[in-house]
Amino acid sequence: MRLSFLGGAGEVTGSCTLVETGDARFLVDCGMFQGGHEAWAKNLSALDFDLRRLDFVLLTHAHIDHSGLLPRLAALGYGGPIHATKTTAELLEVMLLDSAHLQEKEAEWRSRHRDARRQHPMTPLYTVPQARACLAQLHPAAYETEFHPHPGVSCTFHDAGHILGSAIMDMRVRTPSGTRRLVFSGDLGQGAGGMLPAPTRIGSADALLVESTYGDRLHKASEETQHELVQAIGGTLARGNVVIPSFAVGRTQAVLYALADLARTGRLPPLRVFIDSPMAEKATLITRAHLELLSPPMRDLDAWMRRNPAELQLRYTHDVADSMALNQIRSGAVIISASGMCDAGRIKHHLRWNLPRRECAVLITGFQAQGTLGRRLVDGARTVRIFNDDIAVRAQLHTIGGLSAHADRNDAHAIA
């Protein structure tokens, strides 16, 4: 049996392992390289092997650094099944289409900037139709249910507690020297107390491949984080708004539940929360449709939210007009929007309107990379440029530590 690490080893992103058992040939994950100048080139040259001879693909979870090159794999000629949990398949529909959209935009941008020297436009890594085609290759499987992706391979998904739908893959593979037990952890959650249950415990294995031990499972906010949120939000809403830039999948839901918990215990007044990001809305709806996958305290909290809609009024803004209407609200609104690093998406509009007002607050909940608008805010810029306007920064800026735990890892693979 041979394992080749095509990405991931020594890399922060781009997890992809080729397994050759002598009988079957398959991939575990097919992640995208993200961040840094070389990412584009690395993604273009990844998957440089005979992928038509692959029998199947298995996926540990939906994060882009584990799934982001699947549409490219399919576009390059892989037509076989991609096995993932049911919830991962649901999340992929949101994330891969969004990723394809970003790829198209990046290719467009690169084409514009190279036009002077080259005639040919850059082709995207993959397009939205290619991502859609790849989704048709998904074979969803339930947790704790053995399936056979190949006559010589059986596999069971166990809950990894990392993000919704994440799986530890427990496999038995036939090799020339007998049957071997192979376990892939993907990213793992961190144990009890969080939004998702602790990872399933696995007994012995012939080979155990652990991705990392610091996954970004959604934490119940610590006492310190709760205190920071109360300080930042409590005094603000009477006179201004609270704007929270947030990654759509994982972080937005962690923020939402942290706020709900504070409203339930009365430490914050009844809240009006707007989620203004189509991807965050979809990810939140998928999360709330799978309460069975959350930890028991989070399930209780969600049930409380449903029973007490006036305590946390949750609204999603569907179109751009709804989003722009938020700009008319002078006080009392909590606006959660993407992108998490403030450099794209609807969040820029909310910052443009709320940053100049000292009655407002901006809460930073995640890692802000060099060169992003979010980073300039964290670094204390007095004015920032948004849509070609110089915007004065007078709003109160708060960095909420507990919600950005493991941020360097998290945010590398949370695109929006």
Ligand SMILES: [Zn+2]
């Ligand atoms: Zn992950």
